Amino acid sequence: MKPLLTFLLCVSMTMAHAFTIPVDSAQMFVDSLEATFNYQHGEIKFENEIGTLNVPAGFRYLDAKQTEYVIHDLWGNPGGSGTLGMILPDEIPITDGRSWAFIISYEEMGHVKDDDADDIDYDEMLGQLQEETVEENKEREKEGYEPITIVGWAAKPYYDADKKVLHWAKEIKFGTAEANTLNYNVRILGRKGVLVLNAVASMDELPDVEKNISPVLSSFSYSDGNKYSDFNPDLDEVAAWTIGGLVAGKVLAKVGILALLLKNIKLIGLAIVGAFAAARKWLKRKVEPPTVRDIGGTDAPPPVV
Structure with a gap:
């Protein structure tokens, strides 16, 4: 697991630089998880x-x-x-x-x-x-x-x-x-x-x-x-x-x-994964075309272009 955590830590540092993630984001993630x-x-x-x-x-x-x-x-x-x-x-x-x-x-x-x-x-x-x-x-x-x-x-x-x-x-x-x-x-x-x-x-x-x-x-x-x-x-x-x-x-x-x-x-790893998932979702919404559901329609996939 140590190589994985090292990798995730590197990812989190990159993300922190790119998206200005707060220092206490890990604790916020843990608190929000506990509340569920x-x-x-x-x-x-x-x-x-x-x-x-x-x-x-x-x-x-x-x-x-x-x-x-x-x-x-x-x-x-x-x-x-x-x-x-x-x-x-x-x-x-x-x-x-x-x-x-x-x-x-x-x-x-x-x-x-x-x-x-x-x-x-x-x-x-x-x-x-x-x-x-x-x-x-x-x-x-x-x-x-x-x-x-x-x-x-x-x-x-x-x-x-x-x-x-x-x-x-x-x-x-x-x-x-x-x-x-x-x-x-x-x-x-x-x-x-x-x-x-x-x-x-x-x-x-x-x-x-x-x-x-x-x-x-x-x-x-x-x-x-x-x-x-x-x-x-x-x-x-x-x-x-x-x-x-x-x-x-x-x-x-x-x-x-x-x-x-x-x-x-491994809460540090969980927080990193949570932050990474949030950032990936944000990036995905920026680069992918909207689906019909995004504009208030059904769950049908977007038309093939």
Whole structure:
């Protein structure tokens, strides 16, 4: 990304000379971007009707469409679709480099049995995950994304058998980035699948994430008929994966970005791109002939000359 930012910086300097862009234009761009988000509080009923989220005190919610924009366009992850939204701290703007969030999704994989929870060697699993990542990086790089390195457990996997909740966290290095990324994973088991919460943050934000795990967990409740205890062996399918499979993450491979998310906000680059786009639009209007729409007609293209 550094060569790209260098290029964009050069472009911005040229534009600043040509169009006299104010020094604080970057901050203006960030402020205007933040103002576009529609944050919500209180009770959120998900469209798939699996349950209800009561946004915990000190947090706010962004819907699925806005979350996709954040994941893909602000953080630079592939994809971004398939979420139920995100919750993030009230006091930190999503465009702030200190921001972090819980990405919410649901995977209807079947009823997850928890019989193996006490028998898993998580140190051995970590070694396997690190080896597999080396191969997966080949595909990531083909698609133009940075390779990743799983540094280790930031929080060793723990399963709460009473609440049917699984926790674990990975410390991840993206490419040659100086700061490592935290992926704190939570899975709330239900009748036919699991609610997925992935906290995306930097490693130095781990204490903030950990102290908010309890209120975040208590904020979600499955609707009647979707609870873990509602499982009916005569009607419901059993998932091919157990607790160990959830931690390994293979079951979420088709979701892609939800398994490993990078918080990679490059606001300077965004401001430059925003300024460049505005300047390009201005230039385009100067050199292109008007369309019929420009002069108050329909959306039909201009006649060929």
